[in-house]
Each structure stands twice: as C-alpha cells, then as structure tokens.
Amino acid sequence: MPVNTVRNFGICTALGILAHFPLIENPPVSPRRQHFTPLDQTTTHRLHTLSKITDRISQVAYLENAGIAMSEGRCLAAIGAFSPLSVNALASQSNLNKSQASRAVQALVDKGLVLKTTSPDDARGVVLTLTTKGRSTWQRVMSVVEKRNGEIIGCLNAAEAKQFQTLLQRLVDHARQSAGDLDASEE
Numbered sequence: 001m002p003v004n005t006v007r008n009f010g011i012c013t014a015l016g017i018l019a020h021f022p023l024i025e026n027p028p029v030s031p032r033r034q035h036f037t038p039l040d041q042t043t044t045h046r047l048h049t050l051s052k053i054t055d056r057i058s059q060v061a062y063l064e065n066a067g068i069a070m071s072e073g074r075c076l077a078a079i080g081a082f083s084p085l086s087v088n089a090l091a092s093q094s095n096l097n098k099s100q101a102s103r104a105v106q107a108l109v110d111k112g113l114v115l116k117t118t119s120p121d122d123a124r125g126v127v128l129t130l131t132t133k134g135r136s137t138w139q140r141v142m143s144v145v146e147k148r149n150g151e152i153i154g155c156l157n158a159a160e161a162k163q164f165q166t167l168l169q170r171l172v173d174h175a176r177q178s179a180g181d182l183d184a185s186e187e
Contacts, residue, residue, distance in 0.1 A: 067137070077138065
C-alpha cells in the first residue's frame with residue numbers, strides 16, 4: 001500500500017509526532033460510501049431473479065400439465081433425452097446434486113415412470129430408462145419445456161431471441177469453464 005511519510009510537516013512537528021510516521025494515502029472507505037452498482041441492476045441478481053420467477057411459474061406448469069413436480073420433470077426430461085443414464089450422469093444433466101437426483105429418481109420409480117436396473121458395467125451402479133408410462137409423461141414434460149421456453153423469451157423478436165440464445169450459450173460455456181477452473185484448483 002503506498003504511504004506518504006510526514007517530514008517536518010505543520011502540526012505533526014508542533015505536536016512532536018515522529019517525522020517519519022507513515023500515513024496511508026487512501027484510507028479505506030466504509031462500505032456505505034463506496035459506489036457500487038445498485039444490487040437490483042447487477043447481472044447475478046437479475047439472473048437469480050429471472051430463475052426464481054420462471055421456476056415458480058414452471059412448477060405450476062409441470063404440475064398442471066404433466067402431473068409431477070418440476071424437479072421430477074427435469075429429471076424425467078433428462079432421462080428421456082439422454083438415457084440410459086446413471087444417477088451421477090442424471091445429476092449432471094439436470095443441474096442437481098446427487099442426493100437431489102436420487103430423491104427425484106426414487107419418486108419417478110415409485111410412480112412407475114422410470115425403470116432402475118443394475119448397470120452392466122458396474123454392479124454397484126444403476127441405469128435409468130423410461131417406462132412406457134414414463135415415455136408418455138416425458139412427452140407432456142417436453143411440451144411444458146417448449147411452452148415455457150417460448151413464454152420466457154416471448155417478449156423478444158426473432159432476431160433478439162436468436163441473439164439471446166447465442167449470448168446465453170456463451171455465458172453458460174464461460175461459467176462451465178470458470179467452474180472447471182475452480183474444480184481444478186481444489187484438486
């Protein structure tokens with residue numbers, strides 16, 4: 001931190017303060033005096049707000065149109081799109097942690113929507129696939145996903161929607177790279 005050394009300067013000399021006492025050039029500013037972007041205008045706050053609002057609306061849509069909770073619907077969508085999947089792969093594909101994915105899978109198995117079988121590659125693991133009933137529910141879930149996506153970007157014209165999708169993918173890729181950098185630094 002840069003310092004300014006006082007040398008025979010005015011009142012310091014008069015008070016007998018040591019002539020070499022260092023002073024901080026820019027003392028810390030209290031948090032209330034710093035100039036920050038207003039919280040409701042920050043990217044992180046607005047992304048979180050958008051996520052929470054869309055999740056509340058989507059939760060209702062999943063229940064009304066597919067008869068299942070949103071977390072189960074997201075897992076069912078991933079199983080239908082990427083099966084066969086392990087629970088770990090499902091957690092990754094649905095942006096859930098392993099325990100959340102496990103609970104959702106069990107609920108889907110209990111409802112007869114997902115079949116859980118022993119993995120041929122690892123007897124300790126399982127493979128998740130859709131049942132016939134699950135495929136029918138998956139189609140309803142995917143209709144909800146398509147409709148909600150259209151509603152979320154419905155205020156954009158076609159060119160803006162295309163640009164938004166491009167920019168959104170860039171942000172997701174950048175976030176994944178940053179997360180990978182964090183994961184690598186923790187090893």
